[in-house]
Structures are given as C-alpha cells and as structure tokens.
Amino acid sequence: xxxxxxxxxxxxxxxxxxxxxxxxxxxxxxxxxxxxxxxxxxxxxxxxxxxxxxxxxxxxxxxxxxxxxxxxxxxxxxxxxxxxxxxxxxxxxxxxxxxxxxxxxxxxxxxxxxxxxxxxxxxxxxxxxxxxxxxxxxxxxxxxxxxxxxxxxxxxxxxxxxxxxxxxxxxxxxxxxxxxxxxxxxxxxxxxxxxxxxxxxxxxxxxxxxxxxxxxxxxxxxxxxxxxxxxxxxxxxxxxxxxxxxxxxxxxxxxxxxxxxxxxxxxxxxxxxxxxxxxxxxxxxxxxxxxxxxxxxxxxxxxxxxxxxxxxxxxxxxxxxxxxxxxxxxxxxxxxxxxxxxxxxxxxxxxxxxxxxx
Amino acid sequence: xxxxxxxxxxxxxxxxxxxxxxxxxxxxxxxxxxxxxxxxxxxxxxxxxxxxxxxxxxxxxxxxxxxxxxxxxxxxxxxxxxxxxxxxxxxxxxxxxxxxxxxxxxxxxxxxxxxxxxxxxxxxxxxxxxxxxxxxxxxxxxxxxxxxxxxxxxxxxxxxxxxxxxxxxxxxxxxxxxxxxxxxxxxxxxxxxxxxxxxxxxxxxxxxxxxxxxxxxxxxxxxxxxxxxxxxxxxxxxxxxxxxxxxxxxxxxxxxxxxxxxxxxxxxxxxxxxxxxxxxxxxxxxxxxxxxxxxxxxxxxxxxxxxxxxxxxxxxxxxxxxxxxxxxxxxxxxxxxxxxxxxxxxxxxxxxxxxxxxxxxxxxxxxxxxxxxxxxxxxxxxxxxxxxxxxxxxxxxxxxxxxxxxxxxxxxxxxxxxxxxxxxxxxxxxxxxxxxxxxxxxxxxxxxxxxxxxxxxxx
Numbered sequence: 174x175x176x177x178x179x180x181x182x183x184x185x186x187x188x189x190x191x192x193x194x195x196x197x198x199x200x201x202x203x204x205x206x207x208x209x210x211x212x213x214x215x216x217x218x219x220x221x222x223x224x225x226x227x228x229x230x231x232x233x234x235x236x237x238x239x240x241x242x243x244x245x246x247x248x249x250x251x252x253x254x255x256x257x258x259x260x261x262x263x264x265x266x267x268x269x270x271x272x273x274x275x276x277x278x279x280x281x282x283x284x285x286x287x288x289x290x291x292x293x294x295x296x297x298x299x300x301x302x303x304x305x306x307x308x309x310x311x312x313x314x315x316x317x318x319x320x321x322x323x324x325x326x327x328x329x330x331x332x333x334x335x336x337x338x339x340x341x342x343x344x345x346x347x348x349x350x351x352x353x354x355x356x357x358x359x360x361x362x363x364x365x366x367x368x369x370x371x372x373x374x375x376x377x378x379x380x381x382x383x384x385x386x387x388x389x390x391x392x393x394x395x396x397x398x399x400x401x402x403x404x405x406x407x408x409x410x411x412x413x414x415x416x417x418x419x420x421x422x423x424x425x426x427x428x429x430x431x432x433x434x435x436x437x438x439x440x441x442x443x444x445x446x447x448x449x450x451x452x453x454x455x456x457x458x459x460x461x462x463x464x465x466x467x468x469x470x471x472x473x474x475x476x477x478x479x480x481x482x483x484x485x486x487x488x489x490x491x492x493x494x495x496x497x498x499x500x501x502x503x504x505x506x507x508x509x510x511x512x513x514x515x516x517x518x519x520x521x522x523x524x525x526x527x528x529x530x531x
Numbered sequence: 532x533x534x535x536x537x538x539x540x541x542x543x544x545x546x547x548x549x550x551x552x553x554x555x556x557x558x559x560x561x562x563x564x565x566x567x568x569x570x571x572x573x574x575x576x577x578x579x580x581x582x583x584x585x586x587x588x589x590x591x592x593x594x595x596x597x598x599x600x601x602x603x604x605x606x607x608x609x610x611x612x613x614x615x616x617x618x619x620x621x622x623x624x625x626x627x628x629x630x631x632x633x634x635x636x637x638x639x640x641x642x643x644x645x646x647x648x649x650x651x652x653x654x655x656x657x658x659x660x661x662x663x664x665x666x667x668x669x670x671x672x673x674x675x676x677x678x679x680x681x682x683x684x685x686x687x688x689x690x691x692x693x694x695x696x697x698x699x700x701x702x703x704x705x706x707x708x709x710x711x712x713x714x715x716x717x718x719x720x721x722x723x724x725x726x727x728x729x730x731x732x733x734x735x736x737x738x739x740x741x742x743x744x745x746x747x748x749x750x751x752x753x754x755x756x757x758x759x760x761x762x763x764x765x766x767x768x769x770x771x772x773x774x775x776x777x778x779x780x781x782x783x784x785x786x787x788x789x790x791x792x793x794x795x796x797x798x799x800x801x802x803x804x805x806x807x808x809x810x811x812x813x814x815x816x817x818x819x820x821x822x823x824x825x826x827x828x829x830x831x832x833x834x835x836x837x838x839x840x841x842x843x844x845x846x847x848x849x850x851x852x853x854x855x856x857x858x859x860x861x862x863x864x865x866x867x868x869x870x871x872x873x874x875x876x877x878x879x880x881x882x883x884x885x886x887x888x889x890x891x892x893x894x895x896x897x898x899x900x901x902x903x904x905x906x907x908x909x910x911x912x913x914x915x916x917x918x919x920x921x922x923x924x925x926x927x928x929x930x931x932x933x934x935x936x937x938x939x940x941x942x943x944x945x946x947x948x949x950x951x952x953x954x955x956x957x958x959x960x961x962x963x964x965x966x967x968x969x970x971x972x973x974x975x976x977x978x979x980x981x982x983x984x985x986x987x988x989x990x
Contacts, residue, residue: 198758203704207689207697215689215830218770218780221839257646279854281965291848291856294839301841304778308650308676311776356856357848363860363969365819365893366784368767368837376864377961378953382901382945384910389990392906392939394977396729396988405642406733409875411635414659418884419876421635422983424733431935431982434877440634 219300223344226299230340231321233328239318240325243307252329255285262330264290265352270332273355289330293354295347299323411441450531453524460513462521468529475503481529491522629666635659638669641725641737649677652719654740657889658873662916663714663924665743667800672807673719673741673821676777681827683803683811686774688755688795692832695760702811705750705795712748712798713817716891716924718863720820720847723970730986734875738974738986739868742889744924747815748798751791756833763789766833770840771814774829780840781823782859783816785833792817795828817922818893819861820968822847852963865892865952866971867900867927867944873976874986881935886913887928892946897925899945904931906939906975906989907954913942937980939989941973955988 219225241250248254252261264287269275275290277283292298303319305311314322324339332350333339339347348354359369362376404424406412413421420434442455457466457477469476484491495518498510511518524530602608629636638653645651655671665671672678683702691697719741725731732738752769766785773779787793794815797803804810809826816823822842837843837859848856867890872878886904890897896919901910913929927942944952955972977987 200708200758203707204698204700204755204758207691207699211689211699212691212697215772216691216832217778218772218832218838218840220834220836222836258650274854276854278850278856279852284965286850288845292845293858294844297839297841297844300780301845304780305676305776305841308776311676311778353856356854357844357858358851358855359857359859361849361857361860363857363862363864364784365862366767366786368784369859376950378957380943380951380953380957382899382910382943382951384901386908387910388907390908392908392975392989394939394987395990397977397985398730398733402733406639406737406875407642409734412637412639412656412658412734412736413876414636415632417871419872419878419982419984422875422877424875428979428981428983429877431878431980432880434982435879438635440632442634442637 217300217304219296219303221294221296223296223341226296226341226344227316228341229316229320230338230342231317231319231324232338233321233324233333233335235317236321236323236325236328239314239322243310243314244322247308252326259287260285261288261326263287265330267331269352270350273351273353275353275356278353278356289326289332289352291353291356293351293357295323295327295344295351298326299344411439413438415440450524450529453520454531456517456520460511460517460521468531471503474508477525477529479503481525481527484526485528486526488519488522488526491525492518495522636669638671638740639736641732644725650675652721652741654736655743656736657740657742657868657870658735658876660870663744663889663918663926664800665745667745667802667805667808670743670745670799670805670808671719671741674777674807675779676775678807679775679827680806681774681811686811686827686829688812688828689830690755690759690761690833691830692770692834693762693766694756694833695762698755698759700755702797705755705812706797708750708754710748710750710798711794712746713794713815714744714746714918714920714923715815715817716742716744716863716922717815717821717824718742718866718891718893720822720860720863720968723866723972723974724967726972726974726986726988727966727970728964730988733986735868735870735873735974738874739870739889741821742891742924744891745799746801747794747796749794749796749815752788752793752795752814752831753791755795756788756831761833765835768834768837769793770830770832770834770838771823771825771828772830772832773809773825774827778829779822779825779842780838781825782837782840782843783814783819783823783861787816787819795831818863818895820847820863823861847968849962849966849968851961851966860969863891863893864969864971865894865897865944865946865950866890867897867942867952868974869902869940869942869976872940872978872984874984876984878933878978878982878984880982881933884931884933885928886931886940886942887926888942890915890925890927890942890944891923892944892948892950893922894950895947896921896923897927897944898947898949900925900927901943901945902927902929903941903943904938907941907973910943933978935980938978939987940976940978943973956990 247257248261253263254260264277264285265275278290299319302322303314320339324333324337327333327347328335328337333347360374361370362374364371408423408425410421410423415438420438466474467476469478495511498508636656636659638655640651640653653672655665655669686702688700688705722741723738726738763785768785769783769788771781771783795812796815797812799805799808804813812828814825814828843859848858849860850856867888869886869888871887886902890900900913902913903910911929913927916926916928919925952971952973958972975987975989977985
C-alpha cells in the first residue's frame with residue numbers, strides 16, 4: 174500500500190472507530206507518550222489520602238541514626254534548632270492530639286510556630302522529606318529511610334512512642350493523631366477555583382474608598398524603625414538611583430537638613446552581572462586586588478587567569494598565599510600579606526582555583 | 532495641606548552635582564570597556580588610570596564640575612568629552628549592560644531575614660523602577676534550594692495523572708507550539724510580610740520588592756493537557772512540580788487552566804527566562820502568589836483532590852486570630868504602593884513632585900487608585916498610566932506640590948471587582964497581626980521636613 178493510501182486508510186479507521194482527536198491530535202510530531210518507567214521515576218508525590226505512598230516501614234530508632242547523620246546539622250538533634258531553619262517540633266500537647274487543634278496557636282504570647290504546630294497532614298511530611306531532603310542531597314533517601322525519619326519526628330513530637338515503627342499500613346492511624354489535623358480552614362475568598370469557599374465567602378476586608386475627612390482629625394504614627402536601625406540595611410544612599418526627584422538617605426550618618434541630599438552619590442555595584450564569578454571578581458575590586466592584578470596578563474602582579482591556570486584546584490594553597498604574600502614566583506615585586514576577612518579570602522581563592530571565570 | 536498651590540522657585544537652583552571620587556578607580560564596567568579595546572588599549576588605559584589614582588583625582592562616575600563663572604551652567608558652556616570625541620564601537624558589549632551610573636539599582640537581600648543564601652530572597656529595587664516592566668536582571672528571586680542554569684536540551688516536561696496518555700515534551704516540542712505572550716505581575720505571598728506586626732524594614736525594596744512584572748511567552752497549559760487526553764470532568768486540580776532539588780509542588784485549580792490563563796512559559800521580556808527565574812521552563816499562574824509559578828517546571832499532574840504539599844500545609848498558610856490557619860489562600864488581593872517618593876529616600880527640595888507608584892490585583896484589572904498626602908484624611912484620584920492590563924502591574928501618578936511640611940503619603944487601589952485595598956486597621960481586625968503572608972494593607976510613607984522619607988504605620 175502506498176503511504177498516502179495507508180494514511181487515508183488509518184484516517185478512515187480512526188473515524189470509523191470514533192477514536193478521540195487527541196490520539197493523533199492537532200499537533201502531530203509534537204510530544205510523545207511517556208513510558209511507565211518514566212512516569213514512575215518522576216511521579217513521586219504523596220497525597221493526603223496516601224495515594225502515591227510507596228509500601229515500606231521504618232522505626233524511630235532507625236530514624237534517629239539517619240537523623241543524626243543527615244539532618245541534625247541543620248535541624249538540631251531534636252529537630253528543635255532554629256539556627257538554620259525554623260524548628261520542626263515543639264509547642265504541641267497531648268490534648269492537641271485529642272482535639273486536632275494546636276491550642277498554642279491562639280496564644281499571642283507564643284510567637285514560635287513549629288512545623289508540627291501547623292502541619293495537618295502527615296503525608297506532607299513524608300512527601301517533603303522524600304522529595305527535597307537532605308537539603309544538600311535531595312532525593313537520596315529510600316522510602317524506608319523516609320518512613321524511619323518520619324517516625325523519629327513523630328516521636329519527637331510525642332505523637333508515637335519510642336518503639337514505634339511507621340509503615341504504609343499504619344500511617345492512616347497516625348494521621349488521626351496529628352495535633353493540628355483540624356487546624357485548617359478553606360473558608361476564604363482567596364482560592365481562584367470553584368472549590369472551598371469560592372462564591373460563598375466574600376473577601377474578609379470590606380474597605381470603602383472614603384475621599385474626604387476620613388478617620389480621626391490627625392494621623393498618629395503607631396510604628397516606625399528605631400533610630401539605631403538606621404544603617405542596618407547598609408547605606409540607603411547607595412541603594413537608590415543617582416538622579417531623579419530624590420536620592421537615597423545617607424544612613425551612614427545622622428539625618429541632615431533639607432537640600433543636603435543633592436551632594437555626591439557613590440555608585441557601589443557592577444550593574445548587570447551578578448553571577449558568582451562576577452561577585453568574586455567584584456570582591457577583588459572591593460578589596461583592592463585589581464590595583465595590582467588584571468584579569469588577563471601581568472599588571473603589577475600576575476593576571477587572575479594566569480594564577481588560575483597555575484594553581485587549578487589548589488584553594489588551600491591560594492588562601493595561604495594571599496594571606497601571607499610573598500615574592501619570587503611571578504617576579505621579584507613582593508605581594509604584601511593581605512589582611513582580609515576569611516570568608517572573602519575563601520571566595521576569591523575558590524574562584525581562582527576554579528578558573529577565575531567571568 | 533495646600534498641595535495644589537504653586538511654590539516659588541528656590542532662589543539658588545543647583546546646577547549640577549559634584550561627586551566625590553569612588554574608592555575603586557577600576558570598576559567592572561571600566562574593565563570591560565578596556566578589554567573591548569584590546570591589549571594595547573588596556574595597558575594605555577591602566578597606565579592612565581593609575582596615574583590619575585596616584586594623583587588622587589580619579590573620577591569615574593561623574594566629571595567634576597568646574598566653578599560657575601557666572602555665565603551659566605558649565606555642563607552647557609564647556610562641551611564635554613562625549614560631544615567632542617569619538618564614542619565606542621558597536622557590539623563592544625555583545626549583550627548590553629545598564630549604564631555604570633545605574634550600579635546602585637540592584638536586587639538585594641534583607642540582612643538577617645534568612646540564614647542561608649540558597650533558601651532565601653532577593654528583593655527587586657522597585658523604588659528605582661519605571662513603568663510596569665521589571666528588567667529581567669532585577670526580577671526578585673525566591674529560591675528554596677538554590678538556583679540552577681539547566682541545559683534546555685536535557686529538560687523534559689511531563690503530564691500525567693487523570694489523562695488518557697501521559698506525555699513527555701522537550702523544549703523543542705513546546706517551542707514548536709503556538710505561543711501566547713502576556714504581561715502579568717508576580718508577587719510572593721510573603722511580600723510585605725515583614726510589615727505585618729510593625730515596621731521592620733526601611734525601603735520600598737524591602738517592604739514591597741518581592742514583586743515583579745514581565746511579559747511571559749509560552750503555551751497555555753490547557754493545550755498540553757488536551758494533547759494528553761485530560762479528563763476535565765474528574766480532574767479538578769493540577770499539581771505543578773519543579774525539577775530542582777526542592778522539586779517545589781503546588782496545587783492549582785483547573786478553572787485557571789481551562790480558562791487558558793495558566794501558561795507553561797519559556798520567554799520573559801523578549802528573551803528566554805533567566806536562570807534565577809526558572810530557565811528553561813516555569814509555570815505562569817496569573818493573579819496567584821509566586822510560589823505557584825513553579826520554576827524549572829518538570830511535571831504537571833491532573834488530580835481530583837488538593838495535594839497539601841509542604842508549601843500549602845506548613846508554609847503559605849494564614850494564621851487567623853482563632854488559631855486556625857487558612858489553607859490554599861492563593862490569590863494576591865488588590866494592593867498598591869507609592870514607589871516615588873518612598874522610604875529611605877530624601878526629597879531634594881520643596882516644590883513640585885509627581886507621586887508615582889504601582890497598583891495590582893490578582894482578581895483582574897486596576898480600576899482606580901487614590902492618593903492621600905495627609906495621612907489618609909483626604910484622597911484624590913490618581914492618573915493611571917497605560918496600559919492597564921489584567922492581573923498586571925499598573926503605574927499611577929499624581930501631581931503634588933510639597934510645601935516643606937512633615938506629612939504622610941499613601942495610595943489605595945481598587946480593582947474591577949470593586950474590592951478596595953484595606954488599611955492596617957481593617958486588615959488586622961480580621962486577621963490579627965501574626966500572619967506572614969498576604970499583607971495588602973495601605974502603605975504609609977512619612978515625609979519629614981528635612982526631606983527624608985520613612986516607613987511608618989498610622990492609626
């Protein structure tokens with residue numbers, strides 16, 4: 174059969190069988206069917222009804238070992254640390270487990286909100302650990318590891334006992350003990366679909382556009398930044414354009430008088446490129462390195478790219494050399510020891526060791 | 532406040548600004564400029580620059596003004612170098628950069644807000660932006676697990692769930708399909724979050740800078756769902772998922788998809804998405820908080836229930852006074868802010884100003900913006916600059932003659948549904964002050980007699 178006839182025959186067959194239009198579609202040759210293995214590789218979400226949850230199990234004890242190896246550096250041994258991220262556990266009670274409402278959320282004197290004070294669904298915890306943790310090595314945990322870590326957290330939150338083993342079989346029972354399982358409402362007007370409160374609930378503020386003599390006689394200032402916070406965000410003078418109807422306030426010194434703003438404005442940053450390389454390079458400018466070092470080729474000292482070539486990968490050596498200074502490697506002009514912050518030193522040494530890219 | 536009375540011009544008008552020499556005489560732009568002129572040119576330039584630096588008179592950012600002889604402005608009378616010599620060649624910067632004088636206009640982190648730089652925020656400098664479009668390089672950033680520059684040839688987009696045939700698309704596939712381009716705002720749900728309880732940051736960049744607006748180009752998601760044979764009777768929700776380490780997931784109602792609003796986008800302001808904004812593919816969900824605009828988009832699943840993901844069951848939920856949290860709050864309600872003048876700025880002098888700012892609503896178009904220059908007692912309706920687009924930033928401005936007295940300026944937006952932006956008092960009456968997200972209250976800027984503008988809240 175010729176190709177044309179074949180095509181016609183298939184077309185006729187499709188029409189005769191009433192196959193839906195998507196089977197060949199408006200856009201032939203665009204996209205393809207996903208294989209079952211491809212879908213399995215990416216379809217990792219776990220819903221509140223546990224659809225998507227792989228079979229498996231893990232104990233609190235196993236979880237503790239994994240926790241100390243992979244999680245404690247950021248979250249603390251007991252999930253309580255707020256050094257890097259918000260605390261995970263704390264603030265819930267045995268009574269909350271009964272009611273499904275975390276009572277401390279009503280307390281104005283209890284500012285902290287831990288993950289277990291908020292999360293209504295255990296599926297959320299399982300799904301998130303599985304997809305995104307550990308923070309620097311996500312998707313490295315096997316399902317049983319995730320069960321174990323979830324069990325450990327549940328134990329820290331006093332939801333399950335220390336000898337508990339969490340599995341796909343009993344996770345539904347655990348759900349019934351989540352301290353804030355009844356703590357969510359969808360009765361609001363901020364869902365853009367037809368479900369929940371949509372159409373039934375009005376926006377919660379019903380402001381009107383008063384135009385004349387609104388409010389009291391004189392506005393009263395109820396909140397402003399304290400004077401000592403004036404320069405916390407850096408000099409705001411250098412965070413505004415150098416021309417226009419106003420300038421940034423010079424927060425490096427006390428407030429001036431009207432008219433002072435029209436003085437000189439320092440331009441602080443390279444516009445346009447703020448890639449890590451550009452930042453490292455900007456640092457070399459900020460610290461004065463570019464007074465002696467060019468990007469390529471010798472200036473007073475060797476070019477950055479030449480240094481990078483000679484000491485590729487040798488971050489530690491470069492750190493030491495920048496700190497100590499010296500002469501003889503690139504010529505007799507000595508480089509003085511550099512007293513710069515350790516973090517900056519490291520950034521520059523790493524940038525050089527990685528090739529001094531632009 | 533007699534804000535419409537003309538003011539006499541100051542006796543002595545400033546003619547120009549004398550700027551001090553910068554600390555670093557070779558900045559990045561200069562280095563590029565030098566490089567573009569080749570080795571000999573560079574050496575010559577550096578020798579020259581060194582000489583100037585040694586002489587203590589290196590001036591990069593502006594020419595020192597000669598003394599005014601009384602005949603007029605030296606900037607006019609003495610022809611500058613750019614009027615009397617040869618300029619730079621074409622393509623000296625194959626991908627152009629902003630002027631070196633614009634170096635202060637940058638996105639910035641707020642000190643102490645986050646402990647890591649990968650799960651963090653940088654704020655767009657909205658106090659210095661013009662019109663409604665955010666330049667791609669100044670678009671705010673919010674990453675949960677760091678950003679990536681992903682090879683577009685290796686990127687795949689999958690559709691599965693309640694579909695006849697799960698599908699895979701390459702970037703080639705997606706870019707072959709008929710595209711649409713639309714302007715929309717994107718605002719993080721936590722924008723202005725630091726102002727919920729009290730004033731905590733000084734400038735519009737930090738109060739309102741998790742806000743950007745771009746032209747996005749891409750394919751309506753509904754087109755792709757239909758290609759997969761989506762069951763739109765059972766499928767009421769989609770889950771969008773990213774390809775990065777966090778593999779961000781969010782639930783989005785099918786109505787926004789079937790109406791054609793949700794885009795699978797690869798274009799931003801005429802170029803491809805920036806890596807920090809999801810290159811090569813992100814979801815565009817007009818009117819909805821930024822967290823739903825999943826970056827590095829790898830998968831969309833069609834389902835029959837919401838997913839309660841981490842960012843809709845632990846974060847991006849709104850605590851209300853009775854101890855409950857509102858879940859799946861997604862729409863960014865009508866809001867506005869005056870960007871000029873705004874906190875951390877100083878007015879140069881008394882006299883005329885065009886107060887200008889931005890207004891937006893996740894429910895549609897902006898209908899009206901009112902401005903008060905007396906702390907909310909009296910209001911005048913501002914001009915809306917065109918275009919006024921659906922779920923897009925709208926620029927407004929209004930004339931103001933400042934009499935030099937201390938006062939408070941505010942803006943208040945209204946959208947096409949008739950919703951009026953609330954005051955802090957109105958918002959806190961229903962939500963308390965312990966919320967983090969969805970603060971759309973009227974912003975107050977105190978203009979002091981010395982011209983300095985401060986972030987304040989008023990009763």
